Amino acid sequence: MTYATKSFDSLVGLNGLSDALIQDHLTLYRGYVKNVNAIIEQLSGMDYALPQRAELQRRLGWEYDGMRLHEWYFENLCPTGAGNVPEECAPLLEEFSKIGAMRGIGWVMMYLDPQDHRLFNVWINEHDAGHPAGCVPILVMDAFEHAYLRDFGLNRADYIGTFMKLINWNVVSTRLQTAREA
16 A cells, blocks of 8 residues: 655645745655655554564654645645634633744644544644544644744744635635534
């Protein structure tokens, strides 16, 4: 099984994020896809008793989540923003931004808990750790330096403001509706 790199060429020309930043970010994403495929290939037929297998197996989760999180991040962006904020997401947006402004690197995620249909925001330090079990990502913001440093320097607040203007709320609404129907 090989994962294909998705095309996010439509993100070039985003209003507020430079093409150079987007290209750097897409290069990083392509690296995750390449590493996922390389690890899967290396694991194929490898003895489970080998220590190398254990390390590769652990690394697979990190690379895989790096791939998927970037896909969800890119998918919920569009050149000028689109659609309307879903009514139930609106009360969480100020908190979402404030979480994004916290010191540290990671991801800000709005999740839906499908068991009680509750939306909530979470900070994720690493790609593969801290995700609430069984919850569905609805809105994803990359808060690692590579997502903003080139354009905003250390001013993460301006990046967050720009990100919030570029959200494709149609994608977020679809994620929310799909998660509720699952």
